[in-house]
Amino acid sequence: MTNTANPTLKYYWEDLPVGATIELGSLTVSREEVIEFASKYDPQPFHLDDAAARDTLFGGLAASGWHTAAVTMRLQVTSGLPIAGGIIGAGGELTWPRPTRATDVLHVVSEVIQIQPSKSKPDRGMVTVRSETRNQHGDVLQLTTVRIVVPRRPAAGGAGA
Amino acid sequence: MTNTANPTLKYYWEDLPVGATIELGSLTVSREEVIEFASKYDPQPFHLDDAAARDTLFGGLAASGWHTAAVTMRLQVTSGLPIAGGIIGAGGELTWPRPTRATDVLHVVSEVIQIQPSKSKPDRGMVTVRSETRNQHGDVLQLTTVRIVVPRRPAAGGAGA
Numbered sequence: 001m002t003n004t005a006n007p008t009l010k011y012y013w014e015d016l017p018v019g020a021t022i023e024l025g026s027l028t029v030s031r032e033e034v035i036e037f038a039s040k041y042d043p044q045p046f047h048l049d050d051a052a053a054r055d056t057l058f059g060g061l062a063a064s065g066w067h068t069a070a071v072t073m074r075l076q077v078t079s080g081l082p083i084a085g086g087i088i089g090a091g092g093e094l095t096w097p098r099p100t101r102a103t104d105v106l107h108v109v110s111e112v113i114q115i116q117p118s119k120s121k122p123d124r125g126m127v128t129v130r131s132e133t134r135n136q137h138g139d140v141l142q143l144t145t146v147r148i149v150v151p152r153r154p155a156a157g158g159a160g161a
Numbered sequence: 162m163t164n165t166a167n168p169t170l171k172y173y174w175e176d177l178p179v180g181a182t183i184e185l186g187s188l189t190v191s192r193e194e195v196i197e198f199a200s201k202y203d204p205q206p207f208h209l210d211d212a213a214a215r216d217t218l219f220g221g222l223a224a225s226g227w228h229t230a231a232v233t234m235r236l237q238v239t240s241g242l243p244i245a246g247g248i249i250g251a252g253g254e255l256t257w258p259r260p261t262r263a264t265d266v267l268h269v270v271s272e273v274i275q276i277q278p279s280k281s282k283p284d285r286g287m288v289t290v291r292s293e294t295r296n297q298h299g300d301v302l303q304l305t306t307v308r309i310v311v312p313r314r315p316a317a318g319g320a321g322a
Binding site: 037040041042043044045046056057058064065066069070071073074077078085086087088089090091092093094095096143149 | 198201202203204205206207217218219225226227230231232234235238239246247248249250251252253254255256257304310
């Protein structure tokens with residue numbers, strides 16, 4: 001499954017079978033952005049300054065893991081699945097096997113790994129999506145498994161029938 | 162355990178027993194910041210515009226969950242445990258029971274729930290920290306369980322002995 005540029009296309013819970021794979025676009029993370037994000041949300045030396053980062057576990061300037069998560073979300077929103085109602089996460093898991101470096105080009109591949117109708121709310125279901133965020137060398141920088149709330153397709157005829 | 166303002170105090174793996182609780186500071190999330198973060202990293206209508214948000218699952222403007230995660234990280238860095246080597250997460254789990262709203266005052270309480278020495282690297286260990294991010298009404302907005310890489314206390318005398 002590839003994302004299309006059709007703005008009227010909207011996916012419902014019924015349209016997302018287990019195994020569906022979505023190739024997302026890519027984004028370059030600039031040095032300025034690494035430092036700007038860290039200044040606001042993760043002001044630690046290894047996210048702010050080359051010299052200070054050299055003698056740390058990272059061995060050089062590294063983006064905050066939450067910055068990698070935020071860029072991944074941007075790619076999901078701007079080039080991912082056009083889910084009816086938007087991409088609304090209930091929670092999930094994430095790991096950061098390697099840090100994002102300034103000038104890395106990030107891209108994301110997502111796969112539907114589980115679907116589940118809501119027990120209490122018949123108008124929606126959960127879709128569990130596993131995403132790999134990789135850099136231009138193919139290194140995996142982040143792995144996430146996120147549960148997304150997705151509306152079910154309205155019955156034909158709907159409320160007006 | 163409460164955070165102190167002593168800038169020379171540094172915690173090593175040995176200083177973080179299971180059950181240690183850390184009260185972090187608080188931060189107000191402004192309306193401008195909700196929209197600014199979303200514009201960059203999660204540009205969906207319910208994170209950007211009151212009117213557009215009204216008819217969505219959120220029922221009104223809501224911060225991106227990744228924004229809540231980023232603000233929580235900021236509180237951990239600026240008012241959390243002064244861990245030797247910094248707060249370096251390897252990954253974790255998160256859920257967002259409720260969205261953060263503009264003007265919410267967030268505060269965080271963290272607890273050490275597991276510690277584990279590294280099997281391969283004797284100079285470090287893992288500390289698993291569970292954190293609750295609450296608003297001014299006591300509502301839980303985010304729950305995280307994050308594994309942090311923490312240096313072990315250097316042996317007395319150290320390399321120079």
